[in-house]
Amino acid sequence: MQILLVNPPIYDFTCYDYWLKPLGLLYVASFLRKNGVSFDFFDFMDRRSPFLERKNKSRFLSTGKFRKEDAIKKEIFDWFKRPYFRYGVSKEKFLDFISNKSYDYVFITSMMTYWYEGIEEVIESVKKKNPNAKTIVGGVYAKLLPEHAKNLGCDFVFSGNVENLYQFLKDNTDIDVKKSFKVEELVPSYDLYKELESxxxxxxxxxxxxxxxxxxxxxxxxxxxxxxxxxxxxxxxxxxxxxxxxxxxxxxxxxxxxxxxxxxxxxxxxxxxxxxxxxxxxxxxxxxxxxxxxxxxxxxxxxxxxxxxxxxxxxxxxxxxxxxxxxxxxxxxxxxxxxxxxxxxxxxxxxxxxxxxxxxxxxxxxxxxxxxxxxxxxxxxxxxxxxxxxxxxxxxxxxxxxxxxxxxxxxxxxxxxxxxxxxxxxxxxxxxxxxxxxx
The missing domain is CATH 3.20.20.70 (Aldolase class I)
Incomplete structure (x- = not known):
């Protein structure tokens, strides 16, 4: 059983790292560990990521700029003059990371509801390299707009919190989880990061x-x-x-x-x-x-x-x-x-x-x-x-x-x-x- 946890890239007009961390996904990681389930982890928004060719220096209180590249605005933004960007590790680095893997399940977290383009990109990349992998979208966006999330092409939308994860996995997957855990029984798995400033x-x-x-x-x-x-x-x-x-x-x-x-x-x-x-x-x-x-x-x-x-x-x-x-x-x-x-x-x-x-x-x-x-x-x-x-x-x-x-x-x-x-x-x-x- 091969599992991947992903914090997706962000598409936006502006984005700055004020201690932005995928806390919910790190709780999911802790839950899986306590159940003896192994997994890989990929955070597009990690400013110290080993997949970045150039790392921007941290500024005030370990905050800083994300890597960014120009992005094409959707027609709905044609009237808005500001330039649009894609923030985070490049798509190519992610494709390289998953190209020699055969994942069974890919968990994708979410934050702002208007950041769904990054989730869409990850789903497309996974389906391209691992067509048999089942994608599960969770997080804030999945809870607030579950029907919209389903239309991104994922296999499952998880609209609960970590306390509900055990039953969700039992009902929808063959991942071998043995026990449910409450938030107070878990510690976010920050040790997944190679280098962590904040x-x-x-x-x-x-x-x-x-x-x-x-x-x-x-x-x-x-x-x-x-x-x-x-x-x-x-x-x-x-x-x-x-x-x-x-x-x-x-x-x-x-x-x-x-x-x-x-x-x-x-x-x-x-x-x-x-x-x-x-x-x-x-x-x-x-x-x-x-x-x-x-x-x-x-x-x-x-x-x-x-x-x-x-x-x-x-x-x-x-x-x-x-x-x-x-x-x-x-x-x-x-x-x-x-x-x-x-x-x-x-x-x-x-x-x-x-x-x-x-x-x-x-x-x-x-x-x-x-x-x-x-x-x-x-x-x-x-x-x-x-x-x-x-x-x-x-x-x-x-x-x-x-x-x-x-x-x-x-x-x-x-x-x-x-x-x-x-x-x-x-x-x-x-x-x-x-x-x-x-x-």
């Missing part, structure tokens, strides 16, 4: 919130924390692999912090790990209090991010009341008064929300500029099965149109307006950088 860690599954633009509560059944023992095992493995930077993929890391974040990080601090800690999934400003700030001061902090989204009271209410202006103000003031460098405080704001005006976005950016923190624009895109997606379903004829670079210009703003906004934010961030260089 990694993503999960300490909780799901999210307690139901934001109208987010699909996390749809992707996961409920919300729960992983045992501290499991989390420390994840970190122990990463320490043994000499990882420099880790980030947390949790969507509500500070929720009920007295039971989770605070005691967990006291244990982490005791372990005296050598890597930098990054919090790239926006933290809730509501929970940024002195006890959390004290933890940040004790660790080797690389960066932290805050889910600001907007300072418009009306839009904050419509998106779920996750925070308010008073909480945003309190969180930022607490961090800055405790000596944190504003360049390391990434404040996410959303562009293109329903009922939003460009004036709202600019006002939010101006507010953050005065706070002297780093402003990060996140283009809104409707995610399938969310409340906001239902508002635009009739104009989304292809998942490609929900690309974050495209959608705000497709239904709301012109390309020029979006570009002018980006230029404005860049100028604000330059001013903030100059301020900290002077003080």
């Amino acid at each position: 990694a993503a860690v999960l300490t909780q599954v799901g999210c307690p919130y139901r934001c109208s633009y987010c699909a996390v509560s749809i992707l996961h059944n409920g919300f729960y924390s992983l045992p501290f023992e499991n989390i420390l095992k994840q970190l122990d493995l990463l320490e043994s692999l000499n990882v420099k930077d880790i980030t947390f993929y949790d969507d509500a890391l500070l929720f009920k912090k007295e039971k989770h974040f605070l005691p967990l990080f006291e244990k982490i601090i005791e372990k005296n790990y050598s890597f930098r800690f990054n919090f790239s999934n926006g933290l809730h400003t509501r929970f940024i209090e002195k006890d959390v700030v004290d933890i940040f001061k004790k660790i080797n902090l690389g960066m932290l991010s805050l889910s600001i989204e907007t300072v418009s009271k009306d839009i904050l209410t419509k998106t779920g009341n996750k925070t308010n202006l008073d909480e945003i103000e309190k969180a930022l003031d607490l961090l800055l008064k405790n000596g944190f460098d504003g360049r390391k405080i990434f404040c996410y704001i959303l562009v293109g929300l329903p009922d939003e005006r460009m004036e709202d976005v600019i006002n939010t950016a101006k507010y953050l500029k005065e706070k002297r923190v780093r402003i990060v624009l996140n283009e809104f895109t409707p995610v399938p099965k969310t409340d906001f997606y239902n508002r635009y379903e009739n104009i989304i004829t292809d998942p490609l149109l929900t690309n974050k670079s495209v959608f705000p210009s497709y239904y709301k703003y012109s390309e020029e307006e979006v570009q002018n906004l980006k230029n404005l934010v860049r100028s604000f961030n330059r001013e903030t950088k100059k301020y900290y260089e002077r003080v």
